[in-house]
Amino acid sequence: MASSTFFRRATNVYHSHQRFLVAIAVVSTGGGTLAYTTYADARSIVDDAPKKKVVVLGTGWAATSFVKNLKNSSYDVHIVSPRNYFAFTPLLPSVTCGTVEARSIVEPIRNIAKKKNVRVQFEEAECYKIDPVNKRVYCRSATNKILEGREEFNVEYDYLVVAMGARSNTFNTPGVEENCHFLKEIEDAQRIRTTVVDCFEKASLPHLSNDHRKTLLQFVVVGGGPTGVEFAAELHDFVTEDLAKLYPALKPLVNITLVEAGDHILNMFDKRITDFAEKKFQRDGIDVRLGSMVTKVTNKEISTKDRGSGIVKSLPYGMIVWSTGIGTRPVVMEFMKQIGQTNRRVLSTDEWLRVEGTNDIYALGDCATILQRKVMEDIEEIIKKEDKDNTDTLNVKELKKVIKDISERYPQIEIYMKRKQFKDIIELMKNVKGNDEKQESTQIDIETFKKALSEVDAQMKNLPATAQVAAQQGEYLADCFNRMEDCVKNPEGPLRTRKEGRHRFRPFRYKHLGQFAPLGGEQTAAQLPGDYVIHGHSTQWLWYSVYASKLVSWRTRMLVVGDWMRKFIFGRDSSRI
Incomplete structure (x- = not known):
């Protein structure tokens, strides 16, 4: 009984402190005794180091x-x-x-x-x-x-x-910090939700004129990127599916305006998705103003300047959400x-x-x-590896290897290689696809390829500031730290011999897994790896599945899926809480 109590206490000490465990058990075996001694395990040694x-x-x-x-x-x-x-x-x-x-x-x-x-x-x-x-x-x-x-x-x-x-980038536009809502944090989203409901409650007061009500129900979204577009779509659904039932007299007075300085919304997506999104917003009655730059925001109106004509317009508003990039x-x-x-x-x-x-x-x-060298600084070495006979031409098989090497080092270049500079080359590669004889015999001039690549190199941007990139970077760096002690020569981190190209760890390479653009009305557009573009109601269910799987815990998965089900059955909650 005494030895049993001793063992329980020794085990408790081990689990609570994870230090040296010394246990001596004395067992009677007829006329003698047998003693067992257990010393520090490897984990304890690591803890004390x-x-x-x-x-x-x-x-x-x-x-x-x-x-x-x-x-x-x-x-x-x-x-x-x-x-x-x-x-x-x-x-x-x-x-x-x-x-x-x-x-x-x-x-x-x-x-x-x-x-x-x-x-x-x-x-x-x-x-x-x-x-x-x-x-x-x-x-x-x-x-x-x-x-x-x-x-x-x-x-x-x-x-x-x-x-x-x-943080949100205001581009030093006067009045933005004081009068606009941002959408970067949980608190931002909660303030926006409260403000939307407040606008409807104020507009329902009996003594207001229709003009005043229209101003209160004028919602402006600045920025045609994924966040701005998704919020405009969510707000439209909230108004048409839920608030219209609670405030039926106010529905005709609601207007949602999306202001974008560029020529299109969702510029980082494939043109097919951009066109689909713009047409859908037009059908939904969302006013999309392209080529409009915000010059000033007051507590009553927003001023925009048309990039082409230079005409300045003012628009009174009830709420503005600013989503134009990061600073x-x-x-x-x-x-x-x-x-x-x-x-x-x-x-x-x-x-x-x-x-x-x-x-x-x-x-x-x-x-x-990531400070990456320009593509053209590497392209010569990549081509030399394939053009072994110095013919200044590449067949289609060799060209595919070159493009694969470049894309592995610069994943974001795949976006730009679909544009007009590579149109003829891509068409040629498609025509001989699957025919090994034609792939080996069809030759492409290296200078023509390099010229198209130099035009792409001039406009190639850094990796996008997305959750997908950040998550992959965190996983990569953790893997480096996990294996850092395996290197005896330099335990402090990656070697700094960049010119020689020798490192213990493979450089970070972003793998693009696709991106979604929810557009409201249970419709989503998706750009998947391999140049696949899909959109519609079926894509919305794919969006549900992917987002649910990416949530950080089973608790959050259950809560979010429960919220989606509640929305389908009971609608969205319009209280100010």
């Missing part, structure tokens, strides 16, 4: 993906963020209109971190300064409560992962000055996500961009 401190700034897609995939127990992880949860941002437009509840798309970061075998500590605070010389980050509490007697504190690091995301956070801008990146728009990293000019700081997500 010095740990590298990894500080992660942020709880967005990149940071959460990094923490979820980090499995090496030799790190001590500290997460610093002003919000203590991860938010599934692709569903923010759904939150604005009550299709999905805000609580359904968030998961506490401690729930995510506690599942790891890595020691993770979280501080709900805002980083206001990064000191790369002394390897510290300076923070202040994100709440009104005093943290351990101080509102400000600092954290030392061995490795720093900057994944702070970005750099002040703390990141200050850090960029310290490390000599003043001429950059966002933090510049190498292909291993390490910040240029530093040795132990990594940046990923919307706050950073």
